[in-house]
């Protein structure tokens with residue numbers, strides 16, 4: 001596959017800062033891969049001086065795999081290919097001596113953060129401590145951190161009494177993290193950025209080490225990530241950032257598409273190269289996508305074009321209610337599969353929010369259509385994995401209170417909440433960790449001898465495991481699982497045999513990952529236990545679980561579909577209040593919703609369907625829905641608004657014509673299970 005002239009230009013421009021404005025499906029992955037190869041083979045860059053930053057761990061992995069077709073494994077291992085967070089972690093680890101904390105720090109994920117905030121807020125009667133309020137506080141703290149505001153600065157900038165209160169919670173939260181030698185995700189960017197700002201020697205070292213920086217999905221960088229980029233580069237550095245302002249869909253996570261414009265200001269010699277040739281979608285799909293996105297304000301103009309065939313009309317399917325909408329989608333898929341011989345796996349159903357998948361799943365099961373749902377929650381959110389990782393966290397850092405709290409009575413050691421509360425109070429009062437308090441439990445009079453013995457037994461066991469550090473990490477994990485009889489515990493607390501099986505499978509998967517990571521593979525160096533756990537907390541493992549390869553329809557949110565492509569795409573719930581959603585309508589943030597719709601449309605290669613329903617049940621009430629405003633922004637001549645076209649009738653016609661194919665009969669049976677008009 002040869003490169004087009006814009007792609008060539010993008011690869012061969014080396015001397016100076018470069019921004020590639022890459023439209024959807026224009027081959028940006030191909031360009032980044034080829035640029036790395038070009039840097040090494042033609043420009044004599046050393047592999048260990050090249051750093052490529054990707055948006056997810058999954059894309060980092062894919063990049064390594066694709067590079068392995070062209071470079072030798074040793075060379076690939078030398079290139080830093082990671083997310084911003086992993087890069088930050090790398091800098092922290094290497095520069096630990098210049099920082100205030102110990103090298104045995106552990107990482108807090110969102111659930112740990114919420115638990116800590118709950119504890120802090122619980123003491124304050126004026127602050128709500130329900131999960132939604134805690135999440136909002138967490139977002140606020142994260143926002144302040146990413147703006148590099150200290151709790152004091154946050155307090156002085158606070159506009160309301162509530163914000164002042166949250167700034168105070170922020171201080172408590174930060175103090176706790178510092179005392180316990182714990183970092184959260186935002187720290188992984190902010191700490192190295194501040195360090196590089198403060199310490200010129202360290203900054204020069206990293207600027208020299210990363211003599212060529214590539215950043216993918218640049219439009220999704222937030223303020224602190226941009227600051228980190230600036231610390232790692234000089235005004236005339238050689239770098240390539242690839243982005244598409246039309247695919248910026250993470251403003252709710254702090255992403256700032258205006259960072260694209262800032263680049264020109266901060267790096268005046270910036271060369272902007274546009275890639276507008278789309279290799280993915282039919283001409284009609286591209287026309288519709290261009291037409292939609294032209295309603296957004298653009299600072300950097302680009303217009304995608306395609307040389308592929310113009311393609312079929314885009315269908316708008318209308319259901320009476322949600323179930324009927326789902327049934328119509330199911331029928332279309334069965335029709336595509338049976339008549340047009342399209343594989344299930346080539347069909348994707350995209351939606352705005354996970355809540356939309358429920359009825360869809362129900363109908364797909366009913367219609368016997370195999371499907372694969374993209375799990376938004378990471379593998380590490382599963383309770384059994386959380387438990388085991390917490391065990392490892394305590395073994396690495398016994399003072400990690402949240403991990404300690406999670407495991408003290410899992411499996412049950414008959415150490416109840418009352419005892420735990422007493423331990424927490426003592427720990428607070430004496431400014432010690434729960435482990436330290438428990439280690440000194442003999443001195444506490446308020447507990448019975450029996451309870452003390454249970455705690456002592458637990459502490460002795462932790463100490464015993466801590467001393468096994470000479471063993472392989474996977475063996476340590478196996479010992480933990482055996483010692484605590486974890487599988488037996490799961491079988492006891494989980495009622496459904498399926499659930500038990502899944503959980504046990506997950507534990508085995510974790511154990512296998514430990515073994516693999518310990519040995520290293522062609523892309524990764526072997527790791528220590530501490531490195532594995534830190535990496536695992538960082539990694540969105542759900543992306544790396546080997547997906548069942550069977551032929552299945554793909555269900556996922558529009559956000560999760562970014563970067564993917566499918567021959568047939570169904571965009572469902574195309575109505576006001578869903579896409580755009582209520583919140584964006586209320587906050588007048590329609591442009592981001594339009595970009596999200598654009599991302600969805602540009603996933604489709606050959607066929608695109610929009611669906612919506614006239615009535616939905618919301619909060620127990622029937623709501624009358626109107627079609628999404630975005631549908632009216634598309635060229636009329638390219639849409640076919642369907643009142644029901646009976647795919648069943650066409651199937652029956654084929655039957656009548658004596659095309660007695662077993663396959664079609666089977667599909668007809670499936671059809672009949674569904675209600676239809």
Ligand SMILES: Nc1ncnc2c1ncn2[C@@H]1O[C@H](COP(=O)(O)OP(=O)(O)OP(=O)(O)O)[C@@H](O)[C@H]1O
Nearest residue numbers: 001002003004024025026027028029030279563564
């Ligand atoms: N020069 C080329 N000739 C033919 N096909 C190409 C060329 N460049 C890229 N492609 C193909 O175009 C498709 C889209 O490429 P890719 O997935 O890299 O796009 P992208 O820019 O990352 O898209 P998006 O941002 O929408 O995810 C791929 O199937 C790729 O193989």
